[in-house]
Amino acid sequence: SSELTQDPLVSVALGQTVRITCQGGGLGTYYASWYQQKPGQAPVVVIYGKHNRPSGIPARFAASRSGNTASLTITGAQAEDEADYYCNSRDSTGNHLVFGTGTKVTVL
Amino acid sequence: QVQLQESGPLLVKPSGTLSLTCVVSGASIRSSNWWSWVRQPPGKGLEWIGEVYHSGSTTYNPFLRSRVTLSVDTSKNQFSLKMNSVTAADTAVYYCASWGVEWEESFDVWGRGTMVTVSS
Numbered sequence: 001s002s003e004l005t006q007d008p009l010v011s012v013a014l015g016q017t018v019r020i021t022c023q024g025g026g027l028g029t030y031y032a033s034w035y036q037q038k039p040g041q042a043p044v045v046v047i048y049g050k051h052n053r054p055s056g057i058p059a060r061f062a063a064s065r066s067g068n069t070a071s072l073t074i075t076g077a078q079a080e081d082e083a084d085y086y087c088n089s090r091d092s093t094g095n096h097l098v099f100g101t102g103t104k105v106t107v108l
Numbered sequence: 109q110v111q112l113q114e115s116g117p118l119l120v121k122p123s124g125t126l127s128l129t130c131v132v133s134g135a136s137i138r139s140s141n142w143w144s145w146v147r148q149p150p151g152k153g154l155e156w157i158g159e160v161y162h163s164g165s166t167t168y169n170p171f172l173r174s175r176v177t178l179s180v181d182t183s184k185n186q187f188s189l190k191m192n193s194v195t196a197a198d199t200a201v202y203y204c205a206s207w208g209v210e211w212e213e214s215f216d217v218w219g220r221g222t223m224v225t226v227s228s
Binding site: 031033035037042043044045047048049052054086088095096097098099100101102 | 144146153154155156159167168169170203210211212213214215216218219220221
């Protein structure tokens with residue numbers, strides 16, 4: 001069971017901007033990390049901590065938070081950004097980690 | 109470069125025990141980090157199973173706590189998962205992952221994952 005809710009499907013035209021949201025759990029208190037997962041591969045972190053990008057992750061990936069909603073924005077989406085995206089944070093008790101339900105991003 | 113590698117039986121009988129081990133290389137399991145297990149049923153999302161510290165302290169997903177035991181072997185630089193009373197619903201790719209070794213407050217390094225099937 002997940003306390004973090006994401007829209008299941010999102011599509012974006014090549015080169016346009018898409019925002020993926022994650023709501024609930026302990027997001028009012030804790031930051032979310034974000035993961036990209038392509039078919040048959042392990043997830044890869046694209047945002048960590050206070051909206052930081054690991055080395056090697058393009059600057060077109062950015063994160064923000066408002067209230068109990070976290071967002072991942074891809075500005076100028078590329079074909080290689082087509083993947084499943086998961087948020088991760090703590091549950092409402094703060095004692096356990098939890099993943100969002102996942103969003104499949106399609107680049108048209 | 110930190111690397112994680114899962115190993116264990118790929119087929120487990122219903123009502124049996126699923127056992128997996130994750131070997132850590134490129135970092136000491138004694139570092140100030142938590143080590144986690146995450147699973148993903150076919151076609152579904154990620155589910156956090158639990159985490160273990162080098163001291164043996166653990167935190168579990170409350171929905172799985174009654175069936176899961178995590179442990180660490182510092183002499184072998186590895187940590188392990190045991191899940192008992194498994195059913196077909198436990199069929200999934202099981203990943204081990206580190207928390208905050210390279211990038212704070214995130215699952216920053218993942219194993220490649222191992223597909224475990226529960227079937228008679």
